[in-house]
Amino acid sequence: KQEVTQIPAALSVPEGENLVLNCSFTDSAIYNLQWFRQDPGKGLTSLLLIQSSQREQTSGRLNASLDKSSGRSTLYIAASQPGDSATYLCAVRGTSYDKVIFGPGTSLSVIP
Amino acid sequence: NAGVTQTPKFRILKIGQSMTLQCTQDMNHNYMYWYRQDPGMGLKLIYYSVGAGITDKGEVPNGYNVSRSTTEDFPLRLELAAPSQTSVYFCATLPTGFYEQYFGPGTRLTVT
Numbered sequence: 006k007q008e009v010t011q012i013p014a015a016l017s018v019p020e021g022e023n024l025v026l027n028c029s030f031t032d033s034a035i036y037n038l039q040w041f042r043q044d045p046g047k048g049l050t051s052l053l054l055i056q057s058s059q060r061e062q063t064s065g066r067l068n069a070s071l072d073k074s075s076g077r078s079t080l081y082i083a084a085s086q087p088g089d090s091a092t093y094l095c096a097v098r099g100t101s102y103d104k105v106i107f108g109p110g111t112s113l114s115v116i117p
Numbered sequence: 118n119a120g121v122t123q124t125p126k127f128r129i130l131k132i133g134q135s136m137t138l139q140c141t142q143d144m145n146h147n148y149m150y151w152y153r154q155d156p157g158m159g160l161k162l163i164y165y166s167v168g169a170g171i172t173d174k175g176e177v178p179n180g181y182n183v184s185r186s187t188t189e190d191f192p193l194r195l196e197l198a199a200p201s202q203t204s205v206y207f208c209a210t211l212p213t214g215f216y217e218q219y220f221g222p223g224t225r226l227t228v229t
Contacts, residue, residue, distance in 0.1 A: 039218060048207060048222040048223050049209075050220075054216060094159060105150075106159075107159035107161075
């Protein structure tokens with residue numbers, strides 16, 4: 006059974022720091038992995054999607070990597086800003102349309 | 118193009134009442150999903166649908182029912198509401214090809 010964990014559960018950094026959020030999964034037979042951002046009381050916004058055949062994806066200050074063999078993905082945020090404060094979730098999709106498992110999220114606070 | 122819309126945004130139910138959470142999409146995506154998110158937790162799959170007329174259970178289906186008579190609509194029915202169903206409910210869609218998943222803004226439900 007696929008299990009997804011995210012470390013740390015919460016993170017507080019000063020503005021301008023580079024930071025890394027971690028996502029681990031137990032079953033490497035995945036189709037893709039998606040990173041989301043969730044603002045308090047809001048829905049989920051897709052940040053990056055990495056297919057199982059890819060190693061990384063970049064969008065602006067965000068870079069997500071995927072190492073299927075070790076069951077790990079990282080989300081790198083460069084030059085963090087207070088507007089980056091949110092909860093970040095990773096979701097792992099298995100090889101069928103129903104098998105998507107979410108991690109519990111990392112709550113990020115960027116201090117001005 | 119409104120994407121995924123959900124109504125209502127908020128609802129308070131008394132124990133034993135019933136209600137229907139509405140989800141509508143205008144992206145012509147075949148796959149639709151209902152998730153619930155409890156405080157500090159990731160999302161758990163309640164039900165999903167791979168097309169009109171086809172639905173199936175997810176990880177936590179007890180106490181819920183769904184129907185999918187059209188591609189656009191995927192309502193979630195709660196019968197005999199219980200306090201354990203207090204949660205935020207998200208509807209999501211997925212296009213064929215398993216690319217990015219799109220989420221609605223959520224319905225915050227409290228059962229007292």
